[in-house]
Amino acid sequence: MxxxxxxxxxxxxxxxxxxxxxxxxxxKGEIFGLLGPNGAGKTTTIKMLVTLxxxxxxxxxxxxxxxxxxxxxxxxxxGYIPQMLSAEGSLTGYENLLIFSKLYGIPRREREDRIRxxxxxxxxxxxxxxxxxxxxxxxxxxxxxxxxxxxxPAVMFMDEPTVGLDPVARRAVWNLIEELRSxxxxxxxxxxxxxxxxxxxxxxxxxxxxxxxxxxxxxxDLIKEVGVSNLDEVFIHYAGETIEVAGSFKEVQRxxxxxxxxx
Numbered sequence: 108m109x110x111x112x113x114x115x116x117x118x119x120x121x122x123x124x125x126x127x128x129x130x131x132x133x134x135k136g137e138i139f140g141l142l143g144p145n146g147a148g149k150t151t152t153i154k155m156l157v158t159l160x161x162x163x164x165x166x167x168x169x170x171x172x173x174x175x176x177x178x179x180x181x182x183x184x185x186g187y188i189p190q191m192l193s194a195e196g197s198l199t200g201y202e203n204l205l206i207f208s209k210l211y212g213i214p215r216r217e218r219e220d221r222i223r224x225x226x227x228x229x230x231x232x233x234x235x236x237x238x239x240x241x242x243x244x245x246x247x248x249x250x251x252x253x254x255x256x257x258x259x260p261a262v263m264f265m266d267e268p269t270v271g272l273d274p275v276a277r278r279a280v281w282n283l284i285e286e287l288r289s290x291x292x293x294x295x296x297x298x299x300x301x302x303x304x305x306x307x308x309x310x311x312x313x314x315x316x317x318x319x320x321x322x323x324x325x326x327x328d329l330i331k332e333v334g335v336s337n338l339d340e341v342f343i344h345y346a347g348e349t350i351e352v353a354g355s356f357k358e359v360q361r362x363x364x365x366x367x368x369x370x
Contacts, residue, residue: 110135110262110294111156115165118151125151127318128165133262133294133311138284140305141298143315144346149298150190152315153264156296157187170261183211186255186263186293190270193251196240200231200250203239204257211258225253228290229283245276252283256291263287265297269304277301281308302338312338314345321345 111133118126126148133139141149154160156169158178166173172180194203204225208218226232229249234242239250248268255263268284269277281304287293299305305312306326313323322329322345329341 108135109133110171111139111167111169111296113152113156113165113167116152116155116162116167117164118148118155118160119163124318126155126162129315129318129320130165131313131320131323133296135294136288136292137310138288138295138297138308140309140312141296141315142300142302142305142312142342143298143321144300146317147315147346148318149315150266153187153266153296153298157185157264158182183258184261186258186260188248188251188255188263188265188268190266192247193254194239194247197238199236199238200226200242200253201235203250204253207254207257213258221257225257228286229253230279243276244272245279248272248276248280249283252280252287256287256293259291260293263293263295265295267298267300269299269301277304284308302342306338314342316346 109132113129113131116126116129117124129148129152141152143149151160155162155174156167158174158181161175166175168174169181170184174181198206201222204222205218208222213221223232226235229252231246231249231253234246239247242250252268265284269280272280284295284297285308288295297308309326311323311325312329314321322341324332326338330336330338333341333344335341335344
C-alpha cells in the first residue's frame with residue numbers, strides 16, 4: 108500500500124527545472140532514501156511533498172491527501188526535519204517540545220506524557236531541563252527528531268539527518284530512525300549523501316540526477332544490476348563521476364553552517 112506517490116512532479120524556477128517529471132511511490136512502513144548530488148532536486152522534492160513549495164506541474168499524494176489541495180491535512184500527518192536548525196537554543200529541550208506539542212494541537216492532558224516519552228525514546232531525559240545551546244550535535248538532532256515525531260506522524264521527512272555529525276552521533280541517529288519505524292509504524296523518507304547510510308537504513312532508494320529519476324530499487328538489487336560491489340559505485344554509475352557533489356557556493360556554505368552548529 109503506497110503512502111506517498113508522485114506523478115510527473117515538476118518544479119521550475121524561471122527557466123531552471125529543479126525537479127523534472129518525477130514519479131515514484133513509497134510503501135507504508137518503508138525507509139526510503141532519496142539520493143543525488145547537490146542540485147539534483149532532492150530538497151526541492153521534499154519541500155513540495157511537505158507543502159512548503161507548490162509544484163509547477165504534476166501531482167503528489169501524501170497519506171491519501173493531495174499536496175496542492177489538502178496542505179493542512181498533510182501537515183497534520185507528517186513530521187519534517189530540515190537540514191537547518193529547527194530547535195531554539197535559548198530554551199530547554201523540554202520547552203522546545205512543549206511549544207511543538209501546542210503547535211501540533213496535542214490535547215493538554217496528553218502533552219506531559221507525550222513529551223516525557225519522546226525525551227526517553229531519544230535518550231534526552233537527563234538533558235530535558237538544559238538549554239539546547241549546551242547540547243552536542245547528536246543531541247540536537249535527537250531533539251529535532253523528537254519534535255517532529257511528537258504527534259506520531261504517518262510519514263517522516265528527514266533532509267540529510269546526519270549532516271555534520273561525527274560517526275558515533277551518526278550511528279545514534281540511524282538507531283533512532285529504526286526505532287521511529289518500529290515504535291510508531293512510521294514511513295520515513297530521507298535524503299543523504301552518505302551511501303553507507305542509505306545501504307544500511309533504506310529498504311529502497313531513488314537516485315536523482317539533474318532533477319530526473321535515474322534509478323530506483325532496493326540497494327542490493329541496484330548493486331547487482333549495475334554489477335558493482337557497493338552503493339557508492341551505483342551512485343557514480345547513475346550520477347556520473349564528473350558531477351561536483353559539493354554543489355554551488357551557496358550549498359557548500361549552507362552545509363558547512365549546518366555542520367558547525369551540529370559540531
